[in-house]
Amino acid sequence: MAGLIKPLNSVYDQFRRLPGLGNKSALRLAYHIIDMPEEDVRRLAETLLQAKRNIRFCRECFNLTDSDECEICRDEKRDHSMICVVEQPQDAMAMERSRGYTGVYHVLHGCLSPLDGIGPEELRIKELLSRLGSGDVKEVILATNSNVEGEATAAYLAQLLKHQPVVVSRIARGLPMGGDLEYADEVTLAKALENRTRITG
Structure with missing residues (x-):
């Protein structure tokens, strides 16, 4: 940004890359970081690095976890015969906040978007089909977003699962x-x- 000294501009550029942050918010955060005590900045940087190193995908549902399986997949009280398919880990968290869902999840890590080069191969669809192979799953709930891409993804999955021995439903x-x-x-x-x-x- 014009008028910013180079080190501050570098911080600003990094914040500008984050989704949901406009130019003003990125600039405000950049100034805030510079005003913070060095120890706080170091703690923030170390926290981000530790999170990046320790967080991985659950081997079962591909939600975020710090172990091989997430807490939800490990929970024997959850209904493992019901899988709710969501686009992103934050969507699973939103469902959890509702406190109305007791099954497990499958995170696709995106949605179909041909214009962005995202096809079925870029999503965790093969892994979903693999989970259905055990025969333990009775229902798959499609909870993709209610936009063009989310609806297209739900329609594609519904077609794909049509011949599977499971009930396929879509959130209202x-x-x-x-x-x-x-x-x-x-x-x-x-x-x-x-x-x-x-x-x-």
């Missing part, structure tokens, strides 16, 4: 709790109608 989409109809977009309203439930005879 619609209006969020507390949402006003006037602020909802057409797709959300259409999905809310599509996924309506009967409340009387």
Whole structure:
């Protein structure tokens, strides 16, 4: 950025690479790092390096873990006959916060996006099919995002799993709790109608 001394500009450039950070936020963080005591900066850098070195993919579901298997896959109280397929580890965390799901997960690490060069081979789809080979899985819940890529991924997986001896379901989409109809977009309203439930005879 024009006007920044080179070392500060380097910090700014690194923050700018992070998703969800605009130029102003990246600049604010860069100044904040420079204002921090050196010991705090060293601790932050060491924490990031340790996390990068110690975090790996669960050998079963490909969620993030610091051991061979994640806590969810190791938990015998979870329903291992039900697999919820999500795009990213943070999606599994969001499902966990709902406290309404007791099965296990499978993390694809992306979604189908031909324009970005992401096809089935770039996702953990072969590993999902391998998990179904044991015969223990009864249901696969497709919980990819409700956007063009997420819907395409769910449709592809549904077609792929059609001949598997499992129930394939898709999470419902619609209006969020507390949402006003006037602020909802057409797709959300259409999905809310599509996924309506009967409340009387």
